[in-house]
């Protein structure tokens with residue numbers, strides 16, 4: 001159950017699919033998933049493995065099924081076929097609360113109840129760790145304070161969430177997800193609404209959580225350069241399928257970006273982080 | 288608001304440790320106190336004026352037997368039922384407003400009251416039923432309407448807006464049917480029906496009150512136990528599920544409890560409007576805190592109905608009004624005010 005460090009040692013025997021990095025342990029994976037809503041199939045056939053201890057980033061065009069995949073991984077939607085496994089057991093067989101202690105989610109869109117204060121909202125992240133008679137504990141207090149400090153919203157504690165700016169609000173939601181203190185954390189576009197400084201600050205925070213607290217992170221990001229810089233594992237999706245997967249340094253090429261986004265571009269080394277950097281050419285020049 | 292605004296109950300390492308917004312708790316306690324004081328007043332008032340000391344004696348079973356009978360057998364059931372019915376309506380309003388995320392949410396949205404009226408009308412007009420038969424008829428009608436609305440609105444889960452639309456449609460159809468029943472009824476039946484339809488606590492006795500009160504109390508306890516989940520559901524299904532709240536199941540449980548609370552209230556007193564609509568809003572405005580919402584809505588509802596019933600009995604004494612007429616009148620004013628405020632908010 002402990003999140004093991006990423007190891008490149010032995011391949012996992014039961015899967016035939018080739019991966020660029022084959023981790024020793026995979027707590028969370030989806031097998032032969034068919035995902036959709038009602039009659040509409042979004043992802044016809046999908047196998048996905050989240051390497052333990054990785055900072056996995058999912059990229060892809062709007063509407064390609066990133067959120068859908070994320071939601072199926074934390075069983076917000078039931079796959080039409082296939083299964084999601086957590087620690088080798090089908091995730092739907094766990095009690096809701098047990099899953100919530102292992103898997104946190106920052107949804108792409110969430111609504112704050114009218115007039116709720118920042119402190120109250122962040123405190124709600126502790127719900128899976130509480131019970132009817134023990135609705136609060138010193139650990140809860142620490143987790144909430146730590147999460148608010150880390151996301152820079154401690155000063156906003158007494159403010160009403162609906163009176164905050166979009167970026168402040170986003171950081172409050174991130175704080176709530178962090179306060180949940182789950183070993184696995186799913187983040188759907190955590191950096192939207194944030195200015196460039198806060199984007200980087202938040203991504204650095206995620207990297208820190210990933211490296212030093214051993215948390216496995218799965219994030220959807222739209223900025224490819226951020227993805228390349230911070231991801232240890234990149235998943236590129238297009239039309240409900242995984243097109244490329246692996247370390248960003250290996251998979252991000254001009255061809256890949258062209259294939260996934262239909263965008264002609266140049267890929268060169270980021271002078272700061274030495275990870276790939278994607279520079280769009282723009283379609284005008286290619287006509 | 289700061290951490291010091293919280294009250295901590297229990298010990299951090301003990302088996303019980305709770306954290307509540309201090310303001311919500313204080314407001315709840317003040318409301319409870321006000322309701323109990325008003326209850327004391329109501330027990331003393333009437334054709335036979337009693338002093339506080341006399342009321343107290345009568346409650347303890349001391350003093351003259353005649354006074355004891357008046358207080359314990361006539362006035363007490365009425366006051367207790369005003370508190371229970373009002374509280375039940377307040378709580379069920381809080382449930383529906385939370386689920387639908389709309390200040391206009393109430394058990395009416397899912398057609399309960401119109402259905403209950405249909406049930407009562409059928410029992411009164413077609414079957415010439417007694418008090419308990421009318422109550423049963425109302426229950427069956429209300430539950431059937433609520434179930435119908437729920438099933439018609441269900442599509443891969445329940446969504447607030449669809450519920451409202453389907454609820455309005457079914458209510459309109461039932462209302463038309465109710466009118467037709469009234470027109471085709473004999474004058475005497477129509478009078479009985481109209482009286483029931485106004486909602487009233489006149490002539491309530493312990494025998495009539497007890498079943499409904501018991502149902503209400505059980506449903507209230509269950510609702511309070513689900514209170515935290517209800518608050519989490521307000522953040523949307525995704526957030527709630529991610530925190531370990533099974534969204535659809537919790538919603539169904541809450542909705543059922545809301546219907547049971549309304550049903551118990553309607554069975555005892557007929558359809559009483561406005562309380563379910565206004566109590567949660569007033570409670571929210573007074574306490575401004577989440578987590579004590581249900582409790583405050585209970586006490587506001589209880590206080591409102593007791594007050595309305597007090598007015599209904601004594602405003603035009605010796606003539607008694609059905610309490611439903613008082614709540615409808617206040618409710619109309621409240622609605623106008625709510626719409627006025629919202630339109631002003633929208634235009635500012």
Ligand SMILES: Nc1ncnc2c1ncn2[C@@H]1O[C@H](COP(=O)(O)OP(=O)(O)OP(=O)(O)O)[C@@H](O)[C@H]1O
Nearest residue numbers: 037040042060061062063064065066067068069108
């Ligand atoms: N609740 C829903 N019901 C029906 N269809 C949906 C629902 N949610 C999403 N879809 C459809 O599923 C497809 C994939 O949506 P999804 O939200 O997974 O995209 P995404 O990759 O996250 O896009 P974005 O980058 O815009 O967030 C879209 O075509 C969308 O219209």
Ligand SMILES: [Mg+2]
Nearest residue numbers: 066067108188
């Ligand atoms: Mg999305």
